[in-house]
Amino acid sequence: MNALNETIRVEIDxxxxxxxxxxxASETTGAPVETVTRASGRNMGPHVDEEFTIAxxxxxxxxxxxxxxxxxxxxxxxxxAVYRFTRSAASPCVCDRIEExxxxxxxxxxxxxxxxVTCYVDDQAGxxxxxSDLQDRFGDVRVRRLLRSESDGNGNGPLVxxxxxxxxxxxxxxxxxxxxxxxxxxxxxNAGDVAEALxxxxxxxxxxxxxxxxxxxxxxx
Numbered sequence: 469m470n471a472l473n474e475t476i477r478v479e480i481d482x483x484x485x486x487x488x489x490x491x492x493a494s495e496t497t498g499a500p501v502e503t504v505t506r507a508s509g510r511n512m513g514p515h516v517d518e519e520f521t522i523a524x525x526x527x528x529x530x531x532x533x534x535x536x537x538x539x540x541x542x543x544x545x546x547x548x549a550v551y552r553f554t555r556s557a558a559s560p561c562v563c564d565r566i567e568e569x570x571x572x573x574x575x576x577x578x579x580x581x582x583x584x585v586t587c588y589v590d591d592q593a594g595x596x597x598x599x600s601d602l603q604d605r606f607g608d609v610r611v612r613r614l615l616r617s618e619s620d621g622n623g624n625g626p627l628v629x630x631x632x633x634x635x636x637x638x639x640x641x642x643x644x645x646x647x648x649x650x651x652x653x654x655x656x657x658n659a660g661d662v663a664e665a666l667x668x669x670x671x672x673x674x675x676x677x678x679x680x681x682x683x684x685x686x687x688x689x
Contacts, residue, residue: 474591478598479613482562482583484606489530489539489553490520495581497526502548504576506563514557516564520578524549562606569598584612610639638680641666641673 482491494501503521515537522528524547530539536555543550557564563573566587571594575586589595595614602609634642644666649656663673 475616476589476592476595477613477615478587478589478595478611479615480562480566480585480587480599480602481610481612482585482602482606483581483608483610487560487606488562488578488583489536489555490518490576491578491581491583493520493522493526493528493530493551494578497522497528498580499523499526501578503550504578506576508557515554516557516561517552517554519550519552521548521550523547560605562602562609565602565605566598569601571598634680634683638676638683641676642680645677 490501499522501520501522505519508516530536536553539551539553541549542552571587571589573587577584645662648662650662660670663670
């Protein structure tokens with residue numbers, strides 16, 4: 469069994485709405501989507517039913533998705549409405565893929581065209597494998613927030629990394645450096661290689677990297 473202090477809560481930001489009707493609904497309506505649930509089983513055949521909550525004045529239209537069989541408004545409560553749609557179980561789905569890899573999805577929402585998914589992985593190796601798989605399959609997939617369970621017995625608080633504290637450029641620098649093996653030992657690329665890939669000078673790369681690392685270390689400290 470996995471040690472408690474190794475478990476990582478991962479909040480994932482998927483910025484490819486064309487692959488997800490729920491994310492697309494948040495983009496086309498400009499309203500956040502909440503309380504997303506899914507259901508599948510033997511009696512449903514090769515289909516998945518999904519429900520989500522959105523502002524009642526939002527106009528939801530998912531007819532452009534070939535894999536979606538309609539979107540029905542099934543319930544109204546105060547200023548929100550609940551919609552249900554059926555999609556093919558064979559259609560690409562981030563949440564389905566996460567669970568195929570063995571990590572149950574605990575929360576799903578969407579805003580501004582991004583799908584936000586939360587799950588728990590056993591350790592850093594599981595986290596790295598998950599992100600690599602999702603990025604290969606769905607493109608622009610990023611980590612929004614990491615939270616590690618509090619260590620028992622040491623009195624330490626949970627480890628939290630707020631990735632949104634980084635600027636877009638700092639995040640790009642870190643991601644590119646990581647992808648090019650800059651942080652490996654021995655290094656698979658040097659500062660000049662990464663800077664060239666980013667289209668910036670070596671000194672500018674160093675400045676962005678130092679700023680990003682400071683923010684990460686402040687979070688860890």
